[in-house]
Amino acid sequence: MSLHVDTDRTGRAPAPPRGSRHGRRGSKGRRERTGRFDLRVTPYLLISPYFLLFAVFGIFPLGFTLWVSLQKYELAGDAEFAGLDNYIKLMSDGDFWNAVVNTVGIFILSTVPQLILALLLANALNKRIRGRLFFRLGVLIPLITSVVAVAVVFTQLYGRDYGMINWVLNLVGIDNIAWQNEKWSSWLAIATMVDWRWTGYNAIIYLAAMQTIGRDLYEAASIDGATPRRQFWQITLPMLRPTIIFTVFVSTIGGLTLFAEPVLFNNGTMTGGSNGQFQTVAMYIVEQGFRRFEYGYAATVAWMLFVLILIGVLINYALVRRIGGGSR
Amino acid sequence: MTTIAQTRQRANDRANRRRDPFRATPLTKAALLFAILLSVFPIYWMIVIASRTTSQAVDTPPPLLPGGNLGENIARVFATEDAHFITGLTNSLIVTSTVTLSVVLISTLAGFAFARLRFRGRKLLLGSILLTMMVPIQQMGIVPLYQLMVNLGWTGTLQAVILPFLLNGFGVFMMTQYTEQAVPHELVEAARVDGATTMRIYWNVILPAVRPGMAVLALQVFMLNWNEFMWPLIVLTPENPTVQVSIAFLTGQHTADYALIFTGTALSVLPLLIVFIAFGRQIVGGLMEGAVKA
Structure with missing residues (x-):
């Protein structure tokens, strides 16, 4: 698949790379707009699965552990603030x-x-x-x-x-x-x-x-x-x-x-x-x-x-x- | 060409041998063989006992060669209803495959972003991943994680042992490094010039290039997750266990029956052994490559 990209590129080899890039941008306004959105937002989408998991199964348990450790909290009863008693x-x-x-x-x-x-x-x-x-x-x-x-x-x-x-x-x-x-x-x-x-x-x-x-x-x-x-x-x-x-x-x-x-x-x-x-x-x-x-x-x-x-x-x-x- | 080079190399080797600091002395070889013996013995022993009868397993002197009762013992393990061994094996396969595939997917996505895309907060976010790699979240957060599973009504279910392990900072870190090394900037730029979207670049440029790294990560995650014990022990029920929990149950309930326990244990190691035999070279290579970069 990566080969495909390479051949495409060599196919347009005669034109100077900079000029060709410029020409493409000018001719396709809509693509440019989606392109900008793509450049700005997609990186965050790519890392979002990890950080979503991190929030739920990382930050939440650790923070909650700190909170629970300050409670008198047993199986049947409710949590009751205990300060540093524990x-x-x-x-x-x-x-x-x-x-x-x-x-x-x-x-x-x-x-x-x-x-x-x-x-x-x-x-x-x-x-x-x-x-x-x-x-x-x-x-x-x-x-x-x-x-x-x-x-x-x-x-x-x-x-x-x-x-x-x-x-x-x-x-x-x-x-x-x-x-x-x-x-x-x-x-x-x-x-x-x-x-x-x-x-x-x-x-x-x-x-x-x-x-x-x-x-x-x-x-x-x-x-x-x-x-x-x-x-x-x-x-x-x-x-x-x-x-x-x-x-x-x-x-x-x-x-x-x-x-x-x-x-x-x-x-x-x-x-x-x-x-x-x-x-x-x-x-x-x-x-x-x-x-x-x-x-x-x-x-x-x-x-x-x-x-x-x-x-x-x-x-x-x-x-x-x-x-x-x-x-x- | 190669033959000439090789011959020359060999001649050089011979000439240098006398003052070669890397020559293995007989003592080195003996020590290495002894180390291998120690490494293999407990696994060999497991097979010996798993293929013996219950009474032979406690003979004095201990039996040193495998016997002929393996098939019978396997049937006994499967027939031990309270251990739910088949359920355990199946569950472990489901859980471990799901975790492995998901972690590899999540890690390649994030690794691509961190290694080859520019966005605000990149360094900070990557740093936060490195930092959290030091925290044993599954042990430290065990109380709230359990509470969470109770509130979701997920205790005793497989998603309870799958979801927390999808969080794998090491995977993201490793794929970031691998992508940096395996995918040249120019390749990504060229695809951009051709008008490829980021997702298309991920699919057509990144994924093919990082495939070897994905394989190494997958092997490591598979081995690590297959062995997971503490969290499944707490959140699952004896009726719906993973294979490790199943074995813990066997050892607790059938204390003296070593032939039975060892057969179960051997069966639980078997999938990893197969992976190891099939991909041993890649596992060693991956570990060594990762070590140099760390």
């Missing part, structure tokens, strides 16, 4: 803070090893190797496995009595671990689910960025006698900084809104274990809003989740900015 209640709500600690703990436990492993993996994938596509697809396959599937399979692998992980641990003389029962063990189990699914994805993203780094840099460095390890620290890592910031950003949002893995780790319940040892903030929102029907309070927690994400993004940004910054 927020004050939240500050001394041990369960909420427990959820925050769990969320941040699992986030750190999963993200730090994940991004480091992804970097190493990308570095390996960046070598000249036979069957490149095979390896790239291989590390990416966890990504297409749905979160629910990952959680189901890993929960079984971590099973106390029949799980393969305990079976392997038995072989080296470690007794069966009830992974759900303790904070450390449940966090670790959930973190491995997250890592398994996302490490390959991050590696592919890093790989893409690595391939934009000029090979001559590395060649010059090796002629100067820099070891591959040194090249990794002195060239690869600093050049990758924007990409690392991007992945940290994505992982922060994903990690702090963690939901499916911990829910399915405990048969689909929102409590996160007998003492809430792995209840995340997202689970706490659902528990408050849709199990206890405290809408107002759930909305308050939702806003705090947003604040948590903001803080997380800012801290991570500050930390990652220092990568490779020492050499400047």
Whole structure:
């Protein structure tokens, strides 16, 4: 179809382009009027579907969340203005803070090893190797496995009595671990689910960025006698900084809104274990809003989740900015 | 021509190999193979258990090879009435296809406008999209979204899980970038000179040029939406679930029957696996291309 436009144009090639445009405009007044309308208004029509959706499913829910969070608003009753009561209640709500600690703990436990492993993996994938596509697809396959599937399979692998992980641990003389029962063990189990699914994805993203780094840099460095390890620290890592910031950003949002893995780790319940040892903030929102029907309070927690994400993004940004910054 | 170039290239490679920083050592290869093994094992394990009997699934030592009970297990999953598995699969296909097609359409329209048209407020509006990409609206706005669905009488219906996910800032952002790179200004100008309207340009110039980008976006949206769990779990009923909700129900109600649960899980992964096998090259390519631009 685009070809059609081209041939049309070359067909009128003898006439100077500017003149031909002028001639056309002069001869067709009606077309010019619709043309102006078209130029002025159509762009807005083109973006209107997105912004319509944005108003209904973006701005409205967020604004309404703020409003609801200021109400005492339960299932049966009407909303009743409560000011900052919900927020004050939240500050001394041990369960909420427990959820925050769990969320941040699992986030750190999963993200730090994940991004480091992804970097190493990308570095390996960046070598000249036979069957490149095979390896790239291989590390990416966890990504297409749905979160629910990952959680189901890993929960079984971590099973106390029949799980393969305990079976392997038995072989080296470690007794069966009830992974759900303790904070450390449940966090670790959930973190491995997250890592398994996302490490390959991050590696592919890093790989893409690595391939934009000029090979001559590395060649010059090796002629100067820099070891591959040194090249990794002195060239690869600093050049990758924007990409690392991007992945940290994505992982922060994903990690702090963690939901499916911990829910399915405990048969689909929102409590996160007998003492809430792995209840995340997202689970706490659902528990408050849709199990206890405290809408107002759930909305308050939702806003705090947003604040948590903001803080997380800012801290991570500050930390990652220092990568490779020492050499400047 | 190419053969000469290739031969020369090969000769060069051989000469450079000794001081080549990109040579893969045996250790690198071993590490990569190990990574692949770890990546594939849980999926393999899923198939092993899905093809075993319920009692074999909890054997010690665990079974390491697939058995012959897959067909039987699939029949059992479909026959488990309270899980509504077939409904779940069908619903997921309907929801995900609708969301994918709509998001691609909305994104190409807006991407065209942002990349190749001039209008007042363009930068501001594009900026607002970037900003909202950082907000996890579906989690944060879950209470009012639910209220909205209650008021519309849409709880338990498919539109409740379709409409909120049509809002996809990433799609618009991606198609804006793709259009900028794939469609030269001159092409749009030439069509204008020929008197084409904006919609005609969209149809005849933009769409053919951005088709590869559309495919990558479609694949990503499909995968993301197929996996959606939190919102369907809340707004749908167990009688009319998506496949992910259906599996959550299976795990909750048939806790010990791993052969059954894993078969359902494997079936839910199957559509994505097919997409991945068919379009793997494009998925990797699309991810890598997107990463460099981000």
